[in-house]
Amino acid sequence: MKQEITQQLTGSASIAFTKPVYVISCASVVGKKEGEGPLGNDFDLICEDPMFGSDTWEAAESTMQKEAAALSIGKAGLAPSDIRMAFAGDLLAQTSASSFGIAGMGIPFYGLFGACSTMGESLSLAAMSVAAGYGDHILCATSSHFASAEKEFRFPLGYGNQRPLSATWTVTGSGACVIGNKPPSEKIPGKTAPLLVKNGCVKVTGITTGKLVDYGLKDSLNMGACMAPAACDTIYQNLCDFDRKPSDYDRILTGDLGVVGKRILLDLLNEKGIGIEKQHQDCGLLIYDGETQDTHSGGSGCGCAAAVLAAYILPRIASGEWKRILFVPTGALLSKTSFNEGEPIPGIAHGVVLEHMEV
Numbered sequence: 001m002k003q004e005i006t007q008q009l010t011g012s013a014s015i016a017f018t019k020p021v022y023v024i025s026c027a028s029v030v031g032k033k034e035g036e037g038p039l040g041n042d043f044d045l046i047c048e049d050p051m052f053g054s055d056t057w058e059a060a061e062s063t064m065q066k067e068a069a070a071l072s073i074g075k076a077g078l079a080p081s082d083i084r085m086a087f088a089g090d091l092l093a094q095t096s097a098s099s100f101g102i103a104g105m106g107i108p109f110y111g112l113f114g115a116c117s118t119m120g121e122s123l124s125l126a127a128m129s130v131a132a133g134y135g136d137h138i139l140c141a142t143s144s145h146f147a148s149a150e151k152e153f154r155f156p157l158g159y160g161n162q163r164p165l166s167a168t169w170t171v172t173g174s175g176a177c178v179i180g181n182k183p184p185s186e187k188i189p190g191k192t193a194p195l196l197v198k199n200g201c202v203k204v205t206g207i208t209t210g211k212l213v214d215y216g217l218k219d220s221l222n223m224g225a226c227m228a229p230a231a232c233d234t235i236y237q238n239l240c241d242f243d244r245k246p247s248d249y250d251r252i253l254t255g256d257l258g259v260v261g262k263r264i265l266l267d268l269l270n271e272k273g274i275g276i277e278k279q280h281q282d283c284g285l286l287i288y289d290g291e292t293q294d295t296h297s298g299g300s301g302c303g304c305a306a307a308v309l310a311a312y313i314l315p316r317i318a319s320g321e322w323k324r325i326l327f328v329p330t331g332a333l334l335s336k337t338s339f340n341e342g343e344p345i346p347g348i349a350h351g352v353v354l355e356h357m358e359v
Contacts, residue, residue, distance in 0.1 A: 011241025014208040020357065021127045023202040024137065024178040025195050026310035027071035029064050031146070031172030034299075034307070037288045042311035043173075044071055050147065050172065057148040058092060061174075062101035064303075065090070065143035068174035069102050072310075073139065075195070076178045077185065080105045083178070084135025087125050089118035090143050090302050091170075092152055097143055107139060115331030116227070116256050117210065118142045119175060119306040120350030123327075126179040127204040127352070136181050143174035144301030153220065153336055167221040168258045168284055168300035175306025177314070179204070183359045195318050201359050202317045205324075208238040208351035212333070216344045220334055223300055223345075224261025224284075227330035230347035231257060232268040234328055238351045239274065246276045250322040253313060255305035255329035255349070256284035258298030283308035283329075305329040313354070320356050327352045 010016045028043045035046030045067065052060040073080060089112035090097035103109045114121040122140035129135055149170040183201045195202060213230040231254050239245065246252065257265055262282050269276055283305045284298035309327065316322050330349040
């Protein structure tokens with residue numbers, strides 16, 4: 001019996017899924033500052049307490065990620081025991097927020113680190129696993145917390161250090177989604193509706209795996225500049241591998257380049273003869289109001305792209321407002337050890353193609 005081919009290698013860095021992979025459900029949990037931003041009405045849960053009822057910043061982030069995961073699983077009408085495996089990550093050493101969060105749910109667990117690009121990494125691995133038949137339902141989740149990230153990479157909040165205008169604000173937030181091999185059901189008794197709007201849902205049709213791109217930048221307070229070259233490389237590679245133009249996407253959404261990184265990305269792509277100004281949006285600029293919220297260059301963190309994906313992007317694809325988008329979370333692979341030893345900060349970005357599907 002001939003084995004069915006479920007994916008196809010495309011170009012030098014992409015995969016086109018010939019068998020649909022679906023986003024069954026999604027959920028977002030954020031902090032007070034994020035809830036006061038432009039997307040405040042779209043998030044599933046806004047917690048006024050930055051500690052999330054915990055004793056430490058790290059435990060607060062774990063609690064937040066676990067809540068987002070539980071919400072997403074519940075929306076899909078599933079229990080943790082129905083999830084074959086989880087791909088999750090965060091910014092902290094040894095991915096401790098995920099290890100003490102989702103890992104405690106009893107789901108087979110893979111901890112990931114791709115900095116702020118981790119949601120793209122998680123979605124890519126989940127889509128490949130579902131397409132290959134390694135699981136009917138796989139959970140993807142990432143998180144970040146402003147206070148835990150500052151403590152990990154810069155200074156504890158009590159230090160009161162000043163931030164340059166190029167700095168981004170680490171989002172206190174988490175996003176999670178369930179990837180499956182069948183489209184979401186329209187009605188689940190006793191459960192919140194899954195990701196299905198007006199008989200439409202979201203499918204993952206392709207991925208482009210990012211490469212490490214290192215321009216030798218060493219400014220840990222200018223993550224946008226560190227990540228923009230990687231975003232440029234992945235977007236360019238995706239367009240080449242799938243033989244597409246920017247206009248073939250309704251939106252090209254980067255993770256958290258902010259004001260500085262967005263400008264660099266557009267300039268780098270223009271040098272290649274590619275203009276994405278009409279399609280481009282950045283999650284780090286969507287989640288905060290640059291005029292009224294003091295976030296300098298915008299938002300960042302593993303939870304930035306993940307929360308915006310769950311609250312803003314996926315519902316618009318499911319409704320048919322957007323037919324096809326390219327989701328490109330971006331990460332600056334900053335290590336406090338290598339940084340203190342004078343090494344540069346490489347960037348990476350993973351591309352995920354998401355499309356509307358009628359059901």
